[in-house]
Amino acid sequence: MAQQRSVLLVDDSKFARLLVKAFIxxxxxxxxxxxxxxxxxxxxxxxxxxxxxxxLDFNMPGMNGLELGEQLRGRFxxxxxxxxxxxxxxxxxxxxxxLGLEFxxxxxxxxxxxxxxxxxxxxx
Amino acid sequence: xxxxxxxxxxxxxELINIGVxxxxxxxxxxxxxxxxxxxxxxxxxxxxxxxxxxxxPNEVVSAVSQTFDGPFKGEAMLVFPEERSLELVRSLLKVExxxxxxxxxxxxxxxxxxxxxxNACLGSISNVLGEPINCSMxxxxxxxxxxxxxVEGGGLNNGNKPVLMxxxxxxxxxxxxxxxxxxxxxxxxxxxxxxxxxxxFLANSLG
Numbered sequence: 472m473a474q475q476r477s478v479l480l481v482d483d484s485k486f487a488r489l490l491v492k493a494f495i496x497x498x499x500x501x502x503x504x505x506x507x508x509x510x511x512x513x514x515x516x517x518x519x520x521x522x523x524x525x526x527l528d529f530n531m532p533g534m535n536g537l538e539l540g541e542q543l544r545g546r547f548x549x550x551x552x553x554x555x556x557x558x559x560x561x562x563x564x565x566x567x568x569x570l571g572l573e574f575x576x577x578x579x580x581x582x583x584x585x586x587x588x589x590x591x592x593x594x595x
Numbered sequence: 596x597x598x599x600x601x602x603x604x605x606x607x608x609e610l611i612n613i614g615v616x617x618x619x620x621x622x623x624x625x626x627x628x629x630x631x632x633x634x635x636x637x638x639x640x641x642x643x644x645x646x647x648x649x650x651x652p653n654e655v656v657s658a659v660s661q662t663f664d665g666p667f668k669g670e671a672m673l674v675f676p677e678e679r680s681l682e683l684v685r686s687l688l689k690v691e692x693x694x695x696x697x698x699x700x701x702x703x704x705x706x707x708x709x710x711x712x713x714n715a716c717l718g719s720i721s722n723v724l725g726e727p728i729n730c731s732m733x734x735x736x737x738x739x740x741x742x743x744x745x746v747e748g749g750g751l752n753n754g755n756k757p758v759l760m761x762x763x764x765x766x767x768x769x770x771x772x773x774x775x776x777x778x779x780x781x782x783x784x785x786x787x788x789x790x791x792x793x794x795x796f797l798a799n800s801l802g
Contacts, residue, residue, distance in 0.1 A: 483732075484710070486703040490688075530710070530732060557714035559617070562727045577711045578625045 474592075477520070478504045481513040481539065482528035482555070487579065491526065491555070494584040510534035514542065522550055524588070526575070529556035529563060537563070540572045551591045555579060597639055597760075597786055604637060606793045607762075610723055611635040614716035615764045615777055621715045625708065626686045626768060633765040639786075640759050643744040652741035659709020659735055663717055665728035666792060667785035669760075670744075671717060673709040675775030677737055680705060686771050706733045716777060724792050744780065760786045 478495060480488050488506045495504055505520075507513040509531050525543055529536035536554050543552055553573035556563070567574045575587055599607070612635050619630040640646050655677040662670050675683065684697060684704040692700070710733045721728045736743075744759075762779040781789065 484703060484707040486700055486707045489700070530714075530730060532732065557621075557711040557718075558730065559715060559718035560721045560727060562721070577714075578621050580624055 475501045475503070476523040478502055478524040478526065479507060479513060479516060479522045480504065480526050481507045481510065481531070481536070482526075483508050483531045484528070487528065487555075487577070491579050491584060494579060494581040495588070497581065498585045499588065510536075510539040513539060517543065517546060521547060524591075525550055525552045526555045527552065527572075529554055529558045537566050537570065537572075540567065541570050544571050553587070597783065597790075599790060602797065603790055603793050606797060607789065608635045608637060610720050610793070611637075611716070611762050611764065611779065613723060614719035615766075617719045618712040618715035618777065619766060621711050622708070622766065622768075625711070626683075626771070628686075628768060628770045631767040631769065635762055635764045638761045638763070640761060643759065643761075643780075644741060646761055646763075652739060654740045655737060656740050656743065657705060657735070657737050658743060659706055659713070659733050661709070661713045661717075661733050662731045663728050664731075665721070666726045667781060667788040669779060669781035669785050671713045671730075672743070672778040672780070673712050673775065674743065674778060675773065679771075679773045679775075682771055683708070683768075683773050686768070686773075702735050706735050709733045709735075712777065716779075724796055726792060 476499070480491055482488050492504050492506065495502060505516060507516055510533050525547065527536040527540055536556060540552050540554065551573060552571070553575050554563070554567045555575045555577060557577040559576050564574050575583065615632060615635065619632050623630045638646060656674050657677050657680045658672050658674045660670055660672045662668070681697065681701055684701050687704055687708065688697070713733070714730060717728050717730055760779070760781045763776055765774060765776045767774040
């Protein structure tokens with residue numbers, strides 16, 4: 472059983488959050504998973520709590536996932552921060568890498584989410 | 596209306612083919628079944644009603660639309676018949692939910708599917724041409740097929756050069772008897788810019 476971790480999902484799509492939360496919960500049952508529907512809400516949430524994993528959509532109302540990721544990277548230097556987005560353009564992937572963000576292309580599948588987290592856990 | 600050489604026409608079809616192929620792969624991952632695609636078809640029209648897509652003008656369709664902007668701009672749309680949309684959502688959800696929740700989630704789920712499919716198309720095209728494309732947030736509409744491209748307060752149909760390039764690809768999920776199509780709609784200026792980028796791409800690729 473992996474160590475208990477905390478996860479923040481930031482996505483304006485309730486459907487996307489529902490799926491990703493279900494995939495994480497079914498593989499890492501004791502993990503705590505919070506949700507935010509946009510960047511501002513996410514920044515409010517990290518004021519009072521720290522997270523081990525932050526999964527960010529790119530295309531959201533208000534600030535986009537890269538802008539949010541940049542702010543979160545400064546606040547959580549040791550956390551795994553990943554863009555989880557349908558926007559697969561190389562430009563976006565390069566910017567994510569330059570900010571120290573991982574990149575996961577949507578659609579989220581159980582296998583993709585589980586393997587990504589397992590690899591990150593193994594590297595810790 | 597607009598003159599594309601055979602090679603330009605073929606290249607634009609192939610760009611769309613690559614993009615929709617990537618999109619089909621994404622959809623297939625989501626529904627865990629094969630997705631079949633037709634060969635992309637390009638048509639130039641002055642009105643949407645001129646296309647054979649409007650052959651069932653009173654059929655109600657669900658559509659997720661995203662406008663895109665960059666060196667060329669336009670609107671990308673994922674369209675499928677309304678009566679199959681709940682079936683599609685059911686096959687997308689990997690978790691059991693009650694019917695009420697399923698209905699509540701329908702629009703959210705379809706918007707997210709549209710977002711993934713349309714970004715896969717546009718992202719692949721952007722990557723091949725090496726030109727960034729900005730996509731808007733997805734929007735949802737449910738209406739008769741004949742009014743599909745009518746946009747409140749403006750839209751592509753109201754441009755000063757009302758020429759539309761319709762790129763049409765049909766997709767099919769046989770296990771669920773669902774089919775739909777992807778549309779790209781661009782005005783004349785954008786078509787010309789796309790043609791220019793395709794020319795440059797061909798010049799670079801062919802040396």
